Amino acid sequence: MKTKLRTSGGLSGPWPSRAQGRFPRRSGSSGTVDDVGLSRRGLLQAALVGAGGVALGGALSGCATPTASGSGRTSVMIWDLFSGGDGGLMQEMVGAVRAGNPDLDVDSTTLAWGPPYYTKLAMASSGGRPPEAAVMHLSRLAGYAPGGLLEPFDLDALAELGITREDFPAAVWEKAQFDGQLYALPLDTHPYINFYNPEMVRQAGLADADGKLRPLVGADAFLDAGRDLAEVTGETGMSWGYLRDPAGCWRVFWGLYSQTGGGYDLTPGKAAELDTAKAEGVFEFLQEMLDGEVAAPNQDGGAATGRFMSKRTGLVFDGEWDLPMFRDALGDNLGGAPFPTIFDQPANYADSHSFVLPRQATPDPEARQATYRVLADLLRESMTWAQAGHIPAYQPIVQMPEYQALVPQSDYAKAAEIAVFDPDVWFAGGGSDFQTRIGDSMMDTLSSKATPKTAVDRMLSEMNRLLSQPDPAA
């Protein structure tokens, strides 16, 4: 019991010790905060830790970050969400940067990917003691920058370190802006692409002179190619594990919808607008694809990638972040290409990992300067990052012959130029409830239990529900 009390005493702020004395007197009060003489933030934090502790177990631990280490070196802590195969590579990069900056104490903490990561980041930022830097999906910026949870980058300070806007693809740089300022320093672009088995592609007569998959343009060309592959494999031609992966459903839908040129209007407080005919067209294509011949209609991610790796399908829709896994299974017999152009114009769903500066309650100029140095050095280590499959955002790396020699990375690097991100609205983005809900609402249609119209109707109603809610950052 005693140890338990000690840990509770370790909460931020003066609140536990005071409240222990005050609690009995105040137990019947209305719970107003100001008259207790504590900061509302402190109370909110403590209450959240209390309430969250019940709901989330240990998920909320690790909120506080030391700003300086005992050794007197300036400490730079970076939070990331690379709990997959790329996490090891990030550790490698951080290790290299640490070795190059012996005067700094560089450390990184990897937290689980997904909604809990953003909950923790938001709580740490609103509590005023976040890490010096954190990794964020560029698609989440719309929910963070307007609420004052992040601080913009100083372009002059970056330029001094040799980092300028010319070093980044225009689309990605543009997406990192809010209100005319740079709020995120892009690390990569990570599109949802297709991987293929070059040997099978050759047998199916789908290879070009270099032995690479020739561009498949149009729905019919793609479906025919799928049938040709099916003849080679003796099972289905390709695989896509959409079941139990709402985010994957959303990525494929949104990429294809962008290919149709369909517009959209997602403005909070107004009804959602989509080109419903074009959206239904996307689902008609996907239903046709998941017919049991081109692709199996009942696979989840594990089954789909498993079939591709055991050479029972010749092509798979997947995020490029699974490259290390495929490489382990297939070695050099692995190809990659941007998402096929099924509709009118090329477009490839993508997101971007970027570095952001969470707002500090008491900013330390020295730590901030050190953070810039560390982030600039990390960008220069992007060659390591490319091994994870990600396309480095820092162009000097992409233009290096070493990168151009990386196969299949350099084959799908073009996807970054036709990248399509999530809509710019506070509730969208990687690891958001929006992606889960929207992807979930199209599941029945994809497994042909419902019509394309059902998916579009459900999607619109989910969008309207979110649009009718107040923006929590506003």
Place this chain on the structure above:
Amino acid sequence: MTASSTSLSAPVARPSRRSTGTRPRTGTRAVSHSLRAQDRSGYLFVAPFAVATGLFLLWPTIYGLWMSFTDQSLTATASSFIGFDNYVEAFSDPQVWTTLWHTVWFTLLSTVPLILVALVMAVLVHTGLPGQWVWRLSFFAPFLLTSAVVSSLASWLFQPEIGLLDVGLAKLGLGPIGWLTDENVAMFSIALVTVWWTVGFNFLLYLAALQGIPQQQYEAATIDGAGGWRRLFSITLPQMKTITGVIVVLQLLASLKVFDQIYLLTGGGPNGSTRPILEYVYDTGFTNYRLGYASAISYVFFALILVFTLVRLLPTKKEA
């Protein structure tokens, strides 16, 4: 053994105690004095728990109630009092009612088998299956696993196309079942996993109750010519009534709190068909950052559980 022998000898000693009639007065004073001292030390003993309860249960509860009247968000810097707006929104939000129904539906699907299966298992073990400890262990062991482990296991079993269950069914020539991917099946699958996981606890309670039935009753009944079934229905089951009442309440409360295994197995899908109200609260508060509104939904749910518990508990009090 020594305790029972002294109590047996007590009646013999009593007369001699009674004869020393002058003693009690000083005795009472001493007793009441020491009681007061005990009183104080009693507070010391409960203090750690009281403080922990105050910090982590009472205060968050009160603060949550306050938040439910504000537009507090996880990300914005300021919040303001908005009266009953959140409650008005909650009552007209169809998501609150659908997810509440999912929670109730899960509670029904899980509670009934969790009681019946536990009772059957306990009776079987008690009536003398050979190798008692093996059964006790294997029925109770899953209860020791954490929700994450249980969910991982279930997720592999239920995996579409390559999961053990679907592969097994395919060998029997039966079609694949969308265990976690079919709207009409997913909740049953989750209830199935939950029963396997937690039935051990109820089983243990039933087993303890069964072992508390005096053996003489069975002996007497046997002498009167009652067979095995007769003894089961006339002696064993009627005596399970009280413990069943306890288990029903405990089980309902546990099932209404469902979150972990659903969050881990389906995340509330497919098409939101398994999303329990607590996940909606979590999504609203922690993923969409609307703490005020999430608190209001929590309190609506809390009020419902409270009313339900009172209604259920009051009659049992009368019985006792």
